[in-house]
Amino acid sequence: MRRFFAPLLALGLAAAGAAQAEDTLTPLHFQSQGALGSIDKAAAQRGFLVYQTVCAACHSANALHYRDLEALGLTPDQAAGVAAGVKLADGSAATLDSPFKDPAMPASxxxxxxxxxxxxxxxxxxxxxxxxxxxxxxxxxxxxxxxLLPGHYYNTAFPGGQIAMPPVLRDNAVTYADGTAATAQQEAADVAEFLTWAADPNLSARHQIGLRAVIFFLFLSLVALASKRGIWRERA
Incomplete structure (x- = not known):
């Protein structure tokens, strides 16, 4: 089923709104980082494709529901289509209200x-x-x-340098509908942005509200300063 699901998912993401592809690798940067950062929806959409195609075979994301994909720019019908392509443990198809499928991968x-x-x-x-x-x-x-311990792999970023998870990304592990080259590095950057959104879906809104609050209080400060100067000028 996965070989049919991935192209349908990619097609759905291609029509998922106005998110535009941009080069996030030269230099490496994440739009979501920084005090005023916002989720790069194009990257997060691609990252969901990587997660669903590669990572979901072993890793759950139980806090997410398929309806949450609408916040990534998918329409309700597109999100429902993604859910319908997922077969749950009881054999039924997922719905918008279903949490992301748990692969229930045993530790063994x-x-x-x-x-x-x-x-x-x-x-x-x-x-x-x-x-x-x-x-x-x-x-x-x-x-x-x-x-190396039996069944472990060397990884420079993992604490201790040894990890049980094998390398899972490779060039062209997925096909991006927006034309972005699916190198292993791009796939890694995109799934990192998707997981950033998953951990904090309101990140963009929070930062926007914070920026508006700063501008508002700066304006009030300028008004207060101008009023103070006007009062003292009248008294002089």
């Missing part, structure tokens, strides 16, 4: 290391967005001084 599949839920992984890790990117792109050959 990875030598006792249970795949973590990804709903808030970015919030749980220091510099979480960049951490996810570096983790997914940090696989390398182990130095001679490192004795």
């Amino acid at each position: 599949a990875f030598g006792g290391a249970a795949p973590p839920d990804l709903s808030s992984i970015v919030a749980q890790r220091k510099h979480g967005t960049m951490y996810i990117y570096k983790l997914l792109t940090g696989y390398a050959a182990a130095p001679q001084s490192v004795n």
Whole structure:
């Protein structure tokens, strides 16, 4: 089913609104970072495709429901179409009200290391967005001084350098409908942006409100200062 689901999902994301593709790799940057950052919806949409095609086989995201995809720019019909392409454990198709499918991957599949839920992984890790990117792109050959544990892989970003999760991204693991080249690095950046949104869906709105509040109080300060000067000028 997945080979049919991925093209349909990509097609749905292609028509998911006005989000435009931009180069996030040269230099590497995330629009969501910084005091005034906002979610890059084009990247987050692509990142959802990566999550659903690659990551969802092992990792849950139980805090998310398929209706939440509308906040990424999908229409209700498009989000419902994505849900309909997911078969739940009882054999029924997911609906908009269904939480993201839990693969219920046993810890024994990875030598006792249970795949973590990804709903808030970015919030749980220091510099979480960049951490996810570096983790997914940090696989390398182990130095001679490192004795890898059975079933583990060397990863420069993972604490201790050894991780049970194998490298999962590769060039063209997905096909982006917006024409973005699906390199492993791009896929990592996009899924990091998607998981940033998943951990804080209101990030853009919060930052916008904060900016407006700063501008409003700055304006009030200028009005107060001008009034004070006018009062003192009249008294002089």
